[in-house]
Amino acid sequence: WKFETAKYYVTIIDAPGHRDFIKNMITGTSQADCAVLIVAAGTGEFEAGISKNGQTREHALLAFTLGVKQLIVGVNKMDSTEPPYSESRFEEIKKEVSSYIKKIGYNPAAVAFVPISGWHGDNMLEPSSKMPWFKGWNVDRKEGKAEGKCLIEALD
Secondary structure, rough: EEEEEOOOOOEEOOOOOOOOHHHHHHHHOOOEEEEEEEEEEEOOOOHHHHOOOOOHHHHHHHHHHOOHHHHHEEEEEEHHHOOOHHHHHHHHHHHHHHHHHHHHHHOHHOOOEEEEOOOEEOOOOOOOOOOOOOEEEEEEEEEEEEEEEOHHHHHH
């Protein structure tokens, strides 16, 4: 899959979040300039991924170990939270993932966290009216500060 953002040509190397596909994930990640870690917000799904042997942890650690220093976190399935599009659920996930990625070497201040619903397209290409509480992401990197509201903007 290929597409263009305002600044870049992007090639997506999809790495399914299942243990059976770790070899594929390593192959794709070793060629990447940036990793987009998709974290499921659904009750139980996030907890499984962030658990001691969870795929969220494993993929984040492998990305850092393989030299991918730029990370974006998409908190997906916001439509499946209780209640749907829950700000508190997003903040809880952001806090826990930030804590973990800091331990493995990422600077959470340089990581964009974007609440999304891939199924409904929320915050993917344009801001969603279903999450009026989300004022946007902002990051502070060596290259300078950046901000936006959508996943596509984070890729720039």
